[in-house]
Amino acid sequence: MSESVHIAGGTGAPLVSVSGLTVSFDRHREEPIEAVRDVSWSIGSGEVLALVGESGSGKSVSALAVMGLLPRNARVAGSIRWRGEELLGASEKRRRALRGSRIGLVPQDPMTSLNPVYTIGAQIREGIRAHQKLSEREMAERTLELLETMGIPHARERMNSYPHELSGGMRQRVVIAMAMANNPDLIIADEATTALDVTVQAQVLDALKKAQALTGAALLLITHDLGVVAGRADRVAVMQRGEVVEQGTVDEIFYQPASSYTRKLLHSIPRLNHTPDLSAPSDVAPDAEVIHSAFERKVGAEGAPILSMRNVGKHFPVYSRGVIRGRVGVIKAVAGVDLDVEAGTTLGIVGESGSGKTTLIRSLFNLEPITHGTILFDGQDVHRMPPRDRRRMRKCVQMVFQDPYASLDPMMTVRDILMEPAVINRMDRKLAERRVMELLERVHLKPEHAARYPNEFSGGQRQRIAIARALMLYPRLLVLDEPVSSLDVSIQAEVLTLLKELQKDLNLSYLFVSHDLSVVAEIAHSVIVMYRGRIVERGRVDELFRNPKHPYTRALLSAVPIPDPRTERRRERIVFNSDTLASPITPVERTGMWRRLFGGRTQEAS
Amino acid sequence: MPSSTPASAMSDRAVEIGQAPAQEQVYRPWRAIARKFFSYKASVVSLVILILIVLFAFAGGPLWKYSYAVSTSDLSAPPSWEHPFGTDHLGYDLMAGVMRGTQRSLSIAGTVAVLATLIGSIWGAVAGYVGGWADSLLMRIVDLIMIFPLLAVAAFLARQSQGGEHGWLLVALVLATLSWTVLARVVRSVVLSLRTREFVIAAKIAGAGPVRIIFRHLLPNTVGPIIVAATVLVASAILSETALSYLGFGVQPPDTSLGLLINQAQGAISTRPWLFYFPGLFIILIALCVAFIGDGLRAALDPKQQRK
Numbered sequence: 001m002s003e004s005v006h007i008a009g010g011t012g013a014p015l016v017s018v019s020g021l022t023v024s025f026d027r028h029r030e031e032p033i034e035a036v037r038d039v040s041w042s043i044g045s046g047e048v049l050a051l052v053g054e055s056g057s058g059k060s061v062s063a064l065a066v067m068g069l070l071p072r073n074a075r076v077a078g079s080i081r082w083r084g085e086e087l088l089g090a091s092e093k094r095r096r097a098l099r100g101s102r103i104g105l106v107p108q109d110p111m112t113s114l115n116p117v118y119t120i121g122a123q124i125r126e127g128i129r130a131h132q133k134l135s136e137r138e139m140a141e142r143t144l145e146l147l148e149t150m151g152i153p154h155a156r157e158r159m160n161s162y163p164h165e166l167s168g169g170m171r172q173r174v175v176i177a178m179a180m181a182n183n184p185d186l187i188i189a190d191e192a193t194t195a196l197d198v199t200v201q202a203q204v205l206d207a208l209k210k211a212q213a214l215t216g217a218a219l220l221l222i223t224h225d226l227g228v229v230a231g232r233a234d235r236v237a238v239m240q241r242g243e244v245v246e247q248g249t250v251d252e253i254f255y256q257p258a259s260s261y262t263r264k265l266l267h268s269i270p271r272l273n274h275t276p277d278l279s280a281p282s283d284v285a286p287d288a289e290v291i292h293s294a295f296e297r298k299v300g301a302e303g304a305p306i307l308s309m310r311n312v313g314k315h316f317p318v319y320s321r322g323v324i325r326g327r328v329g330v331i332k333a334v335a336g337v338d339l340d341v342e343a344g345t346t347l348g349i350v351g352e353s354g355s356g357k358t359t360l361i362r363s364l365f366n367l368e369p370i371t372h373g374t375i376l377f378d379g380q381d382v383h384r385m386p387p388r389d390r391r392r393m394r395k396c397v398q399m400v401f402q403d404p405y406a407s408l409d410p411m412m413t414v415r416d417i418l419m420e421p422a423v424i425n426r427m428d429r430k431l432a433e434r435r436v437m438e439l440l441e442r443v444h445l446k447p448e449h450a451a452r453y454p455n456e457f458s459g460g461q462r463q464r465i466a467i468a469r470a471l472m473l474y475p476r477l478l479v480l481d482e483p484v485s486s487l488d489v490s491i492q493a494e495v496l497t498l499l500k501e502l503q504k505d506l507n508l509s510y511l512f513v514s515h516d517l518s519v520v521a522e523i524a525h526s527v528i529v530m531y532r533g534r535i536v537e538r539g540r541v542d543e544l545f546r547n548p549k550h551p552y553t554r555a556l557l558s559a560v561p562i563p564d565p566r567t568e569r570r571r572e573r574i575v576f577n578s579d580t581l582a583s584p585i586t587p588v589e590r591t592g593m594w595r596r597l598f599g600g601r602t603q604e605a606s
Numbered sequence: 607m608p609s610s611t612p613a614s615a616m617s618d619r620a621v622e623i624g625q626a627p628a629q630e631q632v633y634r635p636w637r638a639i640a641r642k643f644f645s646y647k648a649s650v651v652s653l654v655i656l657i658l659i660v661l662f663a664f665a666g667g668p669l670w671k672y673s674y675a676v677s678t679s680d681l682s683a684p685p686s687w688e689h690p691f692g693t694d695h696l697g698y699d700l701m702a703g704v705m706r707g708t709q710r711s712l713s714i715a716g717t718v719a720v721l722a723t724l725i726g727s728i729w730g731a732v733a734g735y736v737g738g739w740a741d742s743l744l745m746r747i748v749d750l751i752m753i754f755p756l757l758a759v760a761a762f763l764a765r766q767s768q769g770g771e772h773g774w775l776l777v778a779l780v781l782a783t784l785s786w787t788v789l790a791r792v793v794r795s796v797v798l799s800l801r802t803r804e805f806v807i808a809a810k811i812a813g814a815g816p817v818r819i820i821f822r823h824l825l826p827n828t829v830g831p832i833i834v835a836a837t838v839l840v841a842s843a844i845l846s847e848t849a850l851s852y853l854g855f856g857v858q859p860p861d862t863s864l865g866l867l868i869n870q871a872q873g874a875i876s877t878r879p880w881l882f883y884f885p886g887l888f889i890i891l892i893a894l895c896v897a898f899i900g901d902g903l904r905a906a907l908d909p910k911q912q913r914k
Contacts (some may be wrong), residue, residue, distance in 0.1 A: 377880075398812075406803050406804040411823075413906075424812050424818065469808070
């Protein structure tokens, strides 16, 4: 790996040097908007530079400018040099020659960057064909080699798979394979792991690093996540509102941040306070019963559970492919979950996508009726309540969603959005109006914001509006579904602080769902870890994070990025091999005639 | 108060909060929408022109010295001060004809647009939101209506009715029943993508029923595509009416419509071109104005479109 000799202005011409770059976008009948202002950075061969910043900081725009992929209404000034050659003003032909062959791009969402109607093999070959003269056979061999390098199992068969047949992490590795297909000098990874689960994120980052090491390329890592940067970058440039506020080696940035903004960013990253002890190997079998790590159920203690779930399950039918769609099995999205939320506390549910956590919380609102089990609210069976009590319960349990851009009706003013639950539940109008104003104040918004529409607010403000809406009906339990995952780190911290404050003042109970362990560690009192519809481990936050027992929990914890370069470089990851667990699909028992006719179809669906 | 029941907790806290009434907010969304609409020059100009056309058509008739139904002694006169739009070979004053024709065409287009938009958007929203067998049933009915050949149906109805004073209303009703299906399809497809959005789920969790979700959340968020489809409907209704009148259904001479006027001028394009140009100009003006007004309306109703 390269040392930090490649500081801008060091010996020899850097691979890419950007100086005084200013990009503004022309807008229809409005002042042009400046996305990047007088930005300078450079990257040497084989070096890893991280461009870090929150949304709107201009980090992606400067990378697009290097690629020459800015939209037509962009105005670019300054200079971008490629090995000393000026790229601004260069011919489109020259820039196209650089793209794809000398520069490889790994964008954020692999589902949209891969064409769904071509096999992945064909898409990798297309990239090679554009820049190299190889025979079909050589090309196939190269493709296979690339996929194998990226750690894709059964690469030969996978070449003929379509993007939708692969998992998110697998797809992203295919995209990395495409980016390195022509042995580029520079790989740009634009938020390449943001959409992925932690364990997958760690794997993909390792794959990126491997691709970089193999091709000797420089790596431009664009991210909002300082944790991702810590163990992998040589140098870091921190961007804010279109300007570079600070540049330096990774150790300088993390241990002696000069600017107050960097300090604020570092400070607002939620951390796992208890570094887990993962040195000793786990002696727990992966499919063992639920592990209660130091989990004391206080029977009859002051905190009676406000919500209890007993053996709750939700099954979805699986159909075979083909003309006659026989039901061949069920997916147990949630398979027998027990949990308790103590009044006034927060229960965190941790799990990756597909672990059943969303299905579980939707069952609370009867959006997905459960297949079996009982849900008790305040000791009363939810499904056996008389309608009057059920209506009352509905007011007591409210929800905050992940994406504040999708959860507020864009055609309604903030006032109407907040009023809606009150109007539906026939709250006195005067009282409700007053409640709206009081809640706006509670979530640190101003009364005059009531007349505005959601699009006039930032993500963090919108999430606070969503929280205010959930509070309209004086709930006692809030279900928070990844409430901070789509927010910038500094905003995350604000919203978490607000949630804690509200919990204390209003004696609220939270059911807090997240894939981000450090966020859960920050807010939850106890945690359950879900994997494939089951709870694999549960316990008090400090206990569970200090001494995780289940191999899956340990893998999760070992994958959480730690914003500390020294620790991060030394870390070893625990990989959890999911193959040791049974398939989540349970075949339907078929007898006699049916088995003879359709028995063989079970395989297809899995 | 963890032990208190939800109901008592509610009243307790309500009293606490009652202390701090914030200043009442002046809340007039319609005023803001109007202000935004009037900031679009093309839309405002179109609105003014359309109002002038409406005045010309509805108030002009009784004021103008000639009647569309009474011929004059000037045969085939080109436009002049006496006859600004000229006359045809029977001596009918074309300006009187255009006034009457615009009146009829506007009535038909307006009725079709309002009826078809109402039926189509509600139909499509219900189908898209409820889903399942209801969706299948509703959309198969739409398919069925779509395969009705417009002209055959019209020709059949033409035999049943004999024009008359309310002939135009019948034309409008037939056109509306045959054209709302386009809106139903557009609205359904938008609603299908909206129904799983989190703001709809949030409303459900707050206890909203299907009627509230459809009218308060789904339809307002479909307003863009609805307006686009409705403006197209206005123009196509004017043109469909031409075809129907040609078949002898609906608006019949001596009553007239813009379509009918153009139709009658067919044979005279080379000899008396004005007979063709003036009604044509009015059709184009109306269609353009409606399209621009629709555009401004769509932008004004959509809070995502910011204007200073």
